[in-house]
Amino acid sequence: MPYRYDRHLPARRRHVKVDFKKSLSCYKATSGRFDVIEVPPLNYLMVDGEGAPGDTAHADAIEALYPMAYTLKFKSKVDLGRDYVVPPLEGLWWADDMRSFTTDRNPSKWHWSMMIMLPDWLKDADVEAAKGVVADKKSVPTALGRVDLRRLEEGTAFQTLHIGSFDDEGPVLEELHNEVIPSRGFVMTQHHHEIYLSDFRRVTPEKLRTILRQPVAPAA
DSSP states (O other), X not given: OOOOGGGGSOGGGSOOOBOHHHHOGGGXXXXXOOEEEEEOOEEEEEEEEESOTTXXXXXXXXXXXXXXXXXXXXXXXXXXXXXXXXXXXXXXXXXXXXXXXXXXXXXXXXXXXXXXXXXXXXXXXXXXXXXXXXXXXXXXOTTGGGOEEEEEOOEXXXXXXXXXXXXXXXXXXXXXXXXXXXXXTEEEOSOXXXXXXXXXXXXXXXXXXXXXXEEEEEOO
């Protein structure tokens, strides 16, 4: 049996891989139920764009985020001794008329910020260093220069788990926006937020698991 030096280290000195999907309650939701939660302030790698999901700009944003996220994960593990599971892809979505997400669904009118959560022990300098590493690779992502680090403070929010195609989200959002939130004495504040628990590049549409979140504030 290979010698395991870490077996003789105190527990506090061993590497512990953090999985934020398990440790943060805001990454948990239930299908068929709208829960009110408190979302802590979190840092994200973000890329902004507009248009339908799956178009060139959207794909370019995702192709820039993943190598950045994994470069930072390995940097954290090697340089800082702090390992973690790269969190899922997420997206903020909005439009001049929010009905383009529900009753008048029209993806061409959507604006978005695609993003991946970053632990708060990683800073702007780490992000810039990671950009340099990714830029040195043979294939440089088109949107690499547009990746930046931002802090998102959503606070109180409603969320639910949607199982199925993205195209079937409309009725769920219609219920959330126009029935659930007003009936409980709240108004919508920030952008619609989606958390992609499934890899939509590999999972069939009917099996996709997506957290749908809407930040709110008490109605005046």
